[in-house]
Amino acid sequence: QVQLxxxxxxxxxxxxxxxxxxxxxxxxxxxxxxxxxxQPAGKGLEWIGRIYAGGKTxxxxxxESRVILSEDTSKNQLSLRLTSVTAADTAxxxxxxxxxxxxxxxxxxxxxxxxx
Amino acid sequence: xxxxxxxxxxxxxxxxxRATLSCRASHSVSTYLAWxxxxxxxxxxxxxxxxxxxxxxxxxxxxxxxxxxxxxxTISSLEPEDFAVYxxxxxxxxxxxxxGGGTKLEFK
Numbered sequence: 308q309v310q311l312x313x314x315x316x317x318x319x320x321x322x323x324x325x326x327x328x329x330x331x332x333x334x335x336x337x338x339x340x341x342x343x344x345x346q347p348a349g350k351g352l353e354w355i356g357r358i359y360a361g362g363k364t365x366x367x368x369x370x371e372s373r374v375i376l377s378e379d380t381s382k383n384q385l386s387l388r389l390t391s392v393t394a395a396d397t398a399x400x401x402x403x404x405x406x407x408x409x410x411x412x413x414x415x416x417x418x419x420x421x422x423x
Numbered sequence: 424x425x426x427x428x429x430x431x432x433x434x435x436x437x438x439x440x441r442a443t444l445s446c447r448a449s450h451s452v453s454t455y456l457a458w459x460x461x462x463x464x465x466x467x468x469x470x471x472x473x474x475x476x477x478x479x480x481x482x483x484x485x486x487x488x489x490x491x492x493x494x495x496x497t498i499s500s501l502e503p504e505d506f507a508v509y510x511x512x513x514x515x516x517x518x519x520x521x522x523g524g525g526t527k528l529e530f531k
Binding site: 342351352353354356357365366367368401403406407408409410411413414415416 | 514524
């Protein structure tokens, strides 16, 4: 079955760049759309963006100037980079498979804390 | 950006009771709305898509209805494993995709 696994540093310093990887197994990333969603502790879900069709991307307006989504088809991996992070970027970050612009398969999520 | 408002914020019920959760959109989303269930320490799980279609593995006690700006998730008879947080999410033909703030379904 399709499985997603996020990885990356759990602690990032303010003003630095957050970089996460999502490893996908059981499906080729070339065949689907993929999304990233985040969730601050105890709060709701925020859509970050999506990547599809060989690297096309859409981002939520509030993060568009700081976020880049990319893919590595040779490794079947997705990546998220978020620059100039602040404490407000502390959250659990999820990658997910997109199904009709909903999210039908999710990774377990990774907690990223922004702190010096 | 379309804003989704969920109510109530918390719903206190007992197993066997019927649960009715609401999601209201700031603008029409047609039937492009999904419901997710999230348990503590877990990722969300897709339950309902396109307002009324159950996702694979969703029990029949879960049903969705609505169109335009007003949507409802109904759980006909609560099981102990249904106590969780529920989110709605809309997809119109332009980003951003947005989620509601959630309804916590708790034991009474």
